Amino acid sequence: MNTIIFRTVAPYLTALMVVFSVFILLRGHNDPGGGFIGGLIAASAFAIYGIANGVAPVRRALYFHPITLAGFGLFLAACAGLPSILAGVPFLTGLWVFPTVFGVELALSTPLFFDIGVYFVVVGSITAIALGLEDRMEN
Amino acid sequence: MTGMNPTIVFLLSPFLAALLSPVLVRIMGANAAWLLALIPAGIFAHLLGYVPSVAEGEAATMGVVWAPSLGVNLSYFLDGLSLTFALLISGIGTLIILYAGGYLKGHAQHGRFLAFLFLFMGSMIGVVTADNLIALFIYWELTSITSFLLIGFDHNRMASRRAALQALVVTGGGGLALLAGVVVLHLVTGMNELSLVLNSGDVLRESPFYLLAFWLVIGGAFTKSAQFPFHFWLPNAMEAPTPVSAYLHSATMVKAGVYLLMRMNPVLGDTLVWQTVLPVFGTATLVIGTLLAIRQTDLKLMLAYTTVASLGLLVSLTGFGNEKAIEAAVYYLVAHALFKGALFMVAGLIDHEAGTRDIRALGGLRSAMPLTFAAAALASLSMAGLPPFIGFMAKEEIYAAIARADAWSVAITLFTIIGNALMLVIAAAVAIRPFLGEAKETPKHAHEGPVLMWLGPVVLATLGLVSAIVAHTTNHLFVSPMAGAVAGAEVDAHAAIAFHIGLPLALSVVTIALGIAVFCFLPQARFAMAKVLHRIGWGPDTGFDQFISGLVSLSTLITRFLQNGRMEAYMTTVFLIFGVAIWYGLIRYGEFPEFPQFVTPTFYEAGIFLLAVLGLAAVIYAHDRLTAIVSLGIQGFAVAVIFILFGAPDLSFTQFMVETLSVVILALVMTRLILDKTDHRPFGERFFDTAVALIAGSGFLLLLLAVLQVPFDPALSDFFTAYSRVVxxxxxxxxxxxxxxxxxxTMGEIAVVMIAGLGIIALIRVKARRPRAEAEQ
Structure with a gap:
């Protein structure tokens, strides 16, 4: 797998996939996509980068340990359920606001943050596993 | 229920004190005990306010709703029985807190210790005042847990940990029996509150479930109150610091079982089985407890075994079956709480000041520790049942109650005389041996302890005298209402310290004479007992160890069988059960699907199907594992394409990603495992695995077909289609x-994903460390 073509292309491919994964994540509410799929795409991006260039650059690029990202995701998802307390409705009930920013109407909601949480959990957990295994391959 | 009431705040205040004590001890040191003792003292003073009305036969109930749908309330009930108990617990608790303040002065975990004591105190007060059955159980278990913390306080010592665990296993196991017991009580009577259950009359006695309820309650009470053959945890619990022993084994923890029996007496008592089981086990415990006490030389252990004996006596009296006996039990209970609390504290004082608790190494401390000696003497006289102490009144009442003409009573009386006489021996040994005689050289140079420590024993020992002198008041305010509550009928107690010439007095004289005779030959008696015990060899304490090690071996065996660590075994088991379960259901209920109608696929659909099949064939015939993994990916991708063709883009999308990642991860795992490149299972194994695969695969195919032939219920999809956009x-x-x-x-699922990730990381690291460790060697 250490062909020069793969090693040259991998960083660009990874960047492209990560951007694409965010796109898939955000459009998920209306079109095919969402946190789970987005997370899987991003995780495969990091796995590919790891196979091509080694685990250390991936870990450096991520900065946080992947499982930390997963923990953050779970935390975010749980927090997304909390505003419903203020509104006096059951935990995790979806709440929506539609502010207009620079003339564009934005749809912000608690399910969006929940979905971002899902994204982080999937990215974090799968990347942690993949990198852990790749680590061992290098030793 | 009268809603929130100041009394409830008082009853719960020890839990608050538990929070405060570590902070206060850090600020004030040992003197924090003076401040903290105000809390139990406050409870005591507040509860005293109930005494006049309860003495008139009224009972107070109060509480707050907790989980009304389950019939669980935090409700309290104060009648003669619970009030006297609560007063003993809070009153002695006050002295114990002070004592603990002095005993553990300067200990690094002093604050934690006081916190544990308060937690225990709060739980114990809860046990005796709880009205709701479930609340009673919760408090009961809290006492088990907090006593575990207290007994294991000195957790660096193996013996401490073992004793704590033993107490927890025995009393916790009994607690489970009690839980089942209160459920039975609830189902039979339909009531949730003790105060109502107690008024249910003969409902329980006439129920076919009476025996069940009886044995379950007995299971809880006998384990907690250390009745033979569950007595062994109590002496072992002497590993705890002395304040714990003084508190748990005088008025509280071990009395909880007696409390439960007394509480249930009006509804469970007065039956043949009650009046047989309780006296038999009680008397056996009494005699065995005193015999084992004779054997000991450690002050605390001697007292511990007599506590076992006293508990036996109380159980026996509670079940004896007449009101006189119950009255006697109440006298004895109060007397025992006072003298035993004092004596344990004396034992702790001697240990603290002289550096040893072995009576063979102690002597002549009277001049060095005059106050301690006074307290020990007063308490021992009460324990020995000599006038003019409350112990004497109790013993007179006991003999008056049980000395009847029938053979059964005579037997019980005989054993009780033996027990009481041996109790006198121990009392004399504890009071005389360390203090009288010539002074012996002790590890520490003995002198009187600090006021924090001698206050408790002196107060309790004096109370044993005062309560007997003002017998009329004691009877009216405490004994009569309590005995009335236990008997379920009005009782008018009128014992006094005046001598009444009669059978009880004669039996007392016999007891004292026998006791003195044995005391004169105490070393010989001890030697004889030691020899007998050595001859027997096995005891419940050893039995407990055998039970625990047996349990551990059994669970190891089961775990080894179920978790044998072979991946193939797990997979085979899962798929075999999976396949057999489907096939069994289909055959048993004859629900085989009809042969499906095939629609001719378009050429591209046919192409995809062909690809999937080719992928599978490649998996089976692949030369090496890596090829097989990649071929599995072909099949997966083909399925993903099928999803797109049939209008499930999300599913297909996910399938693509999952397939990609699983091929990558599987390949990574495979390269790390030390495996042969090719699969070379022997033919038999291959054949078996093929059969399993076919059973599971065909079963699933049939199941899917059968499901598809059931009419489709569109309720859910209609709902989501209708509301997804709108809501x-x-x-x-x-x-x-x-x-x-x-x-x-989803929240649950992502939590699982994350936990799985954590688990896998841990596994990878464990495996990764091994070769490195070997390399270092």
């Missing part, structure tokens, strides 16, 4: 379900 602002129904409609499920 959740999303056109992608799958995603809306995941993040909104079923958000809580």
């Amino acid at each position: 959740a602002h999303g056109r992608n129904i799958v995603n809306v379900i995941i993040v909104d409609f079923r958000g809580l499920d």
Whole structure:
């Protein structure tokens, strides 16, 4: 797998996939996509980068340990359920606001943050596993 | 129930004190005990306010609703029985807190210790005042847990940990029996509150479940109150610091079982089995307890075994079956709480000041520790049942109650005389041996302890005298209402310290004479007992160890069988059970699907199907594992394409990603495992695995076909189609379900994903460390 073509292309491919994964994540509410799929795409991006260039650059690029990202995701998802307390409705009930920013109407909601949480959990957990295994391959 | 009431705040205040004590001890040191003792003292003073009305036969109930749908309330009930108990617990608790302040002065964990004591105190007060059956159980278990913490306080010592665990296993096991017991009580009577259950009359006695309820309650009470053959945990619990022993084994923990029996007496008592089981086990415990006490030379252990004996006596009296006996039990209970609390504290004082608790090494401390000696003397006289102490009144009442003409009573009386005489021996040994005689050289140079420490024993020992002198008041305010509550009828107690010439007095004289005779030959008696015990060899304490090690071996065996660590075994088991379960269901209920109608596929659909089949064939015939893994990916991708063709883009999308990642991860795992490149299972194994695969695969195919032939119920899909856009602002129904409609499920799932990730990381690291460690060697 250490062909020069793969090693040259991998960083660009990874960047492209990560951007694409965010796109898939955000459009998920209306079109095919969402946190789970987005997370899987991003995780495969990091796995590919790891196979091509080694685990250390991936870990450096991520900065946080992947499982930390997963923990953050779970935390975010749980927090997304909390505003419903203020509104006096059951935990995790979806709440929506539609502010207009620079003339564009934005749809912000608690399910969006929940979905971002899902994204982080999937990215974090799968990347942690993949990198852990790749680590061992290098030793 | 009268709603929130200041009394409830008082009853719960020890838990607050538990929070405060570590902070206060850090600020004030040992003197914090003076401040903290105000809390139990406050409870005591507040509860005293109930004494006049309860003495008139009134009972107070109060509480707050907790989980009304389950019939669980935090409700309290104060009648003669619970009030006297609560007063003993809070009153002695006050002295114990002070004592503990002095005993553990300067200990690094002094604050923690006081916190544990307060937690225990709060739980114990809860046990005796709880009205709701479930609340009673919860408090009961809290006492088990907090006593575990107290007994194991000195957790650096193996013996401490073992004793704590033993107490927890025995009393916790009994607690489970009690839980079942209160459920039976509830089902039979239909009541949740003790105060109501107690008024249910003969309902329980006439119920076919009476025996069940009886044995379950007995199971809880006998384990807690250390009745033979569960007595062994109590002496072992002497590993705890002395304040714990003084508190748990005088008025509280071990009395909880007696409390339960007394509490249940009006509804469970007065039957043949009650009047047989309680006296038999009680008397056996009394005699065995005193015999084992004779054997000991450690002050605390001697006292511990006599506590076992006293508990036996109380159980026996509670079940004896006449009101006189119950009255006697009440006298004895109060007397025992006072003298035993004092004597344990004396033992702790001697240990603290002289550096040893072995009576063979102690002597002549009277001049060095005059106050301690005074307290020990007064308490021992009460324990020995000599006038003019409350112990004497109790013993007179006991003999008056049980000395009847029938053979059964005579037997019980005989054993009780032996028990009481041996109790006198121990009392004399504890009071005389360390203090009288010539002074012996002790590890520490003995002198009187600090006021914090001698206050408790002196007060309790004096109370044993005062309560007997003002017998009329004691009877009216405490004994009569309590005995009345236990008997379920009005009782008028009128014991006094005046001598009444009669059978009880004669039996007392016999007891004292026998006791003095044995005391004169105490070393010989001890030697004889030691020899007998050595001859027997096995005891419940050893039995407990055998039971625990047996349990551990059994669970090891089961774990080894179920978790044998071979991946193939797990997979085979899962798929075999899976396949057999489906096939069994289909055959048993004759629900085989009809042969499906095939629609001619378009050429591209046919192409995809062919690809999937080719992928599978490649898996089976692949030369090496890596090829097989990649071929599995072909099949997976083909399925993903099928999903797209049939209008499930989300599913297909996910399938693509999952397939990609699983091929990558599987390949990574495979390269790390030390495996042969090719699969070379022997023919038999291959054949078996093929059969399992076919059973599971064909079963699943049939199941899917059968499911598809059931008429489709569109209720759910209609609901989501109708509301996804309107309510959740999303056109992608799958995603809306995941993040909104079923958000809580998703939350659980992502938690599982994360935990699985953590687990796998841990596994990878464990495996990774091994070769490195070997390399270092």
